[in-house]
Amino acid sequence: MHAYRTHTCGELRKKDVGIRARLSGWVNRRRDHGGLLFIDLRDHYGITQCVVEPDSPAFAEVDKARSEWVLTLTGKVVARSADTINEDMPTGEVEIHIEEVEVQGVAQELPLPVFGDLDYPEDTRLKYRFLDLRRERLHRNITLRSKVISSIRRRMIEQGFTEFQTPILTASSPEGARDFLVPSRIHPGKFYALPQAPQQFKQLIMVAGFDRYFQIAPCFRDEDARADRSPGEFYQLDLEMSFVTQDDVFAAVEPVLHGVFEEFAEGRKVSPAPFPRIPYDESMLKYGVDKPDLRNPIVITDISGVFAREDVAFKAFKEKTVRAVPAPGAAVQPRSFFDKMSDWARNEMGAPGLGYIVFEDEGGTLTGKGPIAKFLPPAALYEMAQKAGVVAGDALFFAADAKKDRAAALAGQARIRLGRELGLIKEGEFRFCWIVDFPMYEWNEDEKKIDFSHNPFSMPQFKRDLFLALDPANRDAILGIKAYQYDIVCNGVELSSGAIRNHDPDVMLKAFEIAGYPREETEQKFAGMLNAFRYGAPPHGGTAPGIDRIVMLIAGVDNLREVTMFPMNQQAQDLMMNAPGEASLKQLRELHIRVVKPEKA
RNA sequence: GGGGGCGUAGCUCAGUUGGUUAGAGUGACGGCCUGUCACGCCGUAGGUCGCGGGUUCGAGCCCCGUCGCUCCCGCCA
Numbered sequence: 001m002h003a004y005r006t007h008t009c010g011e012l013r014k015k016d017v018g019i020r021a022r023l024s025g026w027v028n029r030r031r032d033h034g035g036l037l038f039i040d041l042r043d044h045y046g047i048t049q050c051v052v053e054p055d056s057p058a059f060a061e062v063d064k065a066r067s068e069w070v071l072t073l074t075g076k077v078v079a080r081s082a083d084t085i086n087e088d089m090p091t092g093e094v095e096i097h098i099e100e101v102e103v104q105g106v107a108q109e110l111p112l113p114v115f116g117d118l119d120y121p122e123d124t125r126l127k128y129r130f131l132d133l134r135r136e137r138l139h140r141n142i143t144l145r146s147k148v149i150s151s152i153r154r155r156m157i158e159q160g161f162t163e164f165q166t167p168i169l170t171a172s173s174p175e176g177a178r179d180f181l182v183p184s185r186i187h188p189g190k191f192y193a194l195p196q197a198p199q200q201f202k203q204l205i206m207v208a209g210f211d212r213y214f215q216i217a218p219c220f221r222d223e224d225a226r227a228d229r230s231p232g233e234f235y236q237l238d239l240e241m242s243f244v245t246q247d248d249v250f251a252a253v254e255p256v257l258h259g260v261f262e263e264f265a266e267g268r269k270v271s272p273a274p275f276p277r278i279p280y281d282e283s284m285l286k287y288g289v290d291k292p293d294l295r296n297p298i299v300i301t302d303i304s305g306v307f308a309r310e311d312v313a314f315k316a317f318k319e320k321t322v323r324a325v326p327a328p329g330a331a332v333q334p335r336s337f338f339d340k341m342s343d344w345a346r347n348e349m350g351a352p353g354l355g356y357i358v359f360e361d362e363g364g365t366l367t368g369k370g371p372i373a374k375f376l377p378p379a380a381l382y383e384m385a386q387k388a389g390v391v392a393g394d395a396l397f398f399a400a401d402a403k404k405d406r407a408a409a410l411a412g413q414a415r416i417r418l419g420r421e422l423g424l425i426k427e428g429e430f431r432f433c434w435i436v437d438f439p440m441y442e443w444n445e446d447e448k449k450i451d452f453s454h455n456p457f458s459m460p461q462f463k464r465d466l467f468l469a470l471d472p473a474n475r476d477a478i479l480g481i482k483a484y485q486y487d488i489v490c491n492g493v494e495l496s497s498g499a500i501r502n503h504d505p506d507v508m509l510k511a512f513e514i515a516g517y518p519r520e521e522t523e524q525k526f527a528g529m530l531n532a533f534r535y536g537a538p539p540h541g542g543t544a545p546g547i548d549r550i551v552m553l554i555a556g557v558d559n560l561r562e563v564t565m566f567p568m569n570q571q572a573q574d575l576m577m578n579a580p581g582e583a584s585l586k587q588l589r590e591l592h593i594r595v596v597k598p599e600k601a
Numbered sequence: 602g603g604g605g606g607c608g609u610a611g612c613u614c615a616g617u618u619g620g621u622u623a624g625a626g627u628g629a630c631g632g633c634c635u636g637u638c639a640c641g642c643c644g645u646a647g648g649u650c651g652c653g654g655g656u657u658c659g660a661g662c663c664c665c666g667u668c669g670c671u672c673c674c675g676c677c678a
Contacts, residue, residue, distance in 0.1 A: 038638065084636055113611095121608090570671065
C-alpha cells in the first residue's frame, strides 16, 4: 500500500465499499461524540468523512488531532446507513472506519481559521496566505485561474498562434509607467528594467518573420495599486500578428475571449462576436468614459443647445457643454435621492453641483419639476425630453462645464452611479465592446504641449506623405488625428488596449517629433526597434488583454487578490515573504550601490 | 503626495450620553456524550481596547499626534 494514499479525499464512492483505503489530508473538522469521533479529512480534491471508535487501536492518536493537522488515515470503506448519508457531499454515501493513523504534521492554534466562509482582514490573509489558500473559495478561484489560462492557451494555439518567451531583464520599455530597475553587477552604474510589457520584443518578433505570436506574459510597473490593479506585477495575454488590419486582430481575438467566457459562464450571457465597435468620441459622448459598461442602459446626450435657446433663462449653463443623464423611473425617488446625487458631485467630483429636472405628466402634457425646471418654457422642456429620450416618470441630471471633457466625465460618473442606485445594471451578463479610433495626441494643458494620448507606437490614421509634411505647430490638425488604436472592454472593465503599429521609421520619427521628442532622442531611445524597421518590417498589430482582470470577471470578484495566488498588499509588500527586504552590504557593494534613505519630515 | 473607512481576546465582532469588575460567538484547554456532518452540553484560561500624549473626578468612547491595514484620487495610455 502506498505510504500516503490509495485515493484522494474526493474520490471514494459507494462502489468502493469493502476495500481498504488510505487517505492523506488536513483535518477540516473534528466532531467528538465521546465514544465516537468523526474527522473530515480534506485535500485538494475534496473531503471524506472518517470515523474512529474507542475499540480501534488508532483512537487515542486520532483523538489528539486538531483542525489543520495533516494525517494519513487507513481503514475500511464502509457504506453509510440510509439515515446518515450526506447528500451535500460527493463522498457522502461512504466513510472510512479508521484502523491506522499517522500524524504527518501538527498545527498550532490558527491565526486564520480555514473552516467556514467568514471574511478576514487583508493583512492576516496575506501573512498567512498558505492558510487562506486552503479555504474553499480561494482554492476554487486559483484553480479557476489555471483553467482559464489553459483554455486561453489552447484557443490561441488552435487559431495558429505560437507562444514565445521574451526577456525579463531588459531595457526600459516606454509604456509610460515607472520602471522596476535591476542594478547590473558587471556594468557599474547601469540598470536593467523589468518589462512593462513585451511591446518592443513582440514587434521585433514580427520583424523577425514569425507570425501570430502570443505569450502569457508577466508585466512589471512600479505604480500604486488599486483593487483591480496589482502593485508591481500582472499578467497579460500578449499577442501580435503580421500583415493584418484592425479587423483581422478583432477577428482573431473575439473567438478566444468569447470562447473562454462562454466556457466558464455558468449560465451568464456572453456578447456574441463580432463585438460592437464604438468610436472613442462616441463613447465619451454617450457613456462619458472610454470603458463603458454596456449592461447599464443609460445613454448620455448633449443638450447644450437647449440651454443656449433664447427662451431659456437659466444663465448658469449658457455657453457651457451640458450633458444630460437620464434616470429612468426616478420620478418616484424622494428628494433625498436627488440631494445625495448633488452632494456626491460636489464632494467627490469637485463639480459645482448636479442639476436635475423630474418629468411628469399633467393632463397629457409633459411638465418639469425641480429647481431648474422653472427656467425652461414648455417648448424647451419638450425638446430636451425628445433629445434625451425621457418620458413622464423619468428624471434628467445635468453635467455642465465650460470644458467639454469635464462635463463628459461628470456625466459618465453620474451614469455609473445612477445605474447602480436605480438597479439598472443587468447582472449575469458579459457585455463586450471595442473602443476604436482613439485620438493619436492630446493637449497637455499643464506643460502647454502636445502629448501622445495613448500608445506612441500606434499607426496614425493619416496619409503617409501628408503626415510627414505636418507642421508640428498646427495644433488643430494634429489633435484631430485618430490612431489605429483600440481597447477591448467588458462590463466597464478595460481588458486590454492594442493597436496597428507604426512600422515605418520615418512616420515614427515624425510622430515622436510632433510630441516634442527630437529625432536624435527617438533614434537613441528606440534604436533597437527603429533599426529593425529599416531592414524590412511587415505591417503588424496586436493587443494584450489582462489575464487577472479576465479571471476576476469570470470569478465574479472585485479584488485581484481573490484570483492571485501570492499577491502583495497595497503598499507593494509581500507580508508572507517579507519583501521588499534589506540587501546586505556585500550585495550592495557587488552592485556598486549605496543606499541614501529619505530624510524624515 | 492627498482624502474616506477601520484598528477591542488566537480569530470574527458587540460595547448606549464619558461612569461599577470590558462582553458574545468561535477557536484553545478540561469534563460529559455511539451517528455527527457549523454535532450538542458543562466548565476554565485568554485583554497594553494599535501606540503616545491631552481634556476630565473618571476615557475603549472626546481631542491632538503617530503607526498599521484598506478603499479612492493623483499615478497607471
